[in-house]
Amino acid sequence: DVKVTQSSRYLVKRTGEKVFLECVQDMDHENMFWYRQDPGLGLRLIYFSYDVKMKEKGDIPEGYSVSREKKERFSLILESASTNQTSMYLCASSIASGTHHTEAFFGQGTRLTVV
């Protein structure tokens, strides 16, 4: 089974702190994603990476950056956390397009609270 693991289930950080959310997948997937989930807004894509060191902005990249130095690991960075970044963060991975395996596999989520 594909496993996507997020380093923390719950995090509480202070306003202005630099925050790292880590995600690791064990199936050699090319693609990795960071989504933010808020009630009534569904999942919104923050950043997408299709290869090591490659990234694309999603719909809401402001206030976030990402790092992908190794294929299995994709980090989301909040440079200076703010209270409006309090949310559930979901990491996902998938195989590159062109195969029959098309869906994304998700981690368990990190609930981040910024105080």
Added chain:
Amino acid sequence: AQTVTQSQPEMSVQEAETVTLSCTYDTSESDYYLFWYKQPPSRQMILVIRQEAYKQQNATENRFSVNFQKAAKSFSLKISDSQLGDAAMYFCAYRPKRDDKIIFGKGTRLHILP
């Protein structure tokens, strides 16, 4: 812009009954995938069912089936014989075949009444 719309924020169904969750999407692509994902309370998001746009036959997975209407850009999920374990947030999602990004709807919270 490609969008996915789930018009029912919440639904309830009696245990053992059948319920249908609605989803519409907007795209100019002709080849794409559609998905329904399930997110149980405090648990991981998992894939329920997948449909390829070029396949006319509606996908089925045990008690879960879809009604895919390509011309109407509609992709509804039917859950038969609802069980307490079906209580979850359900997300409809779309992915064009030429792209790897998946676009999600806002979700429908499904309650199962015993």
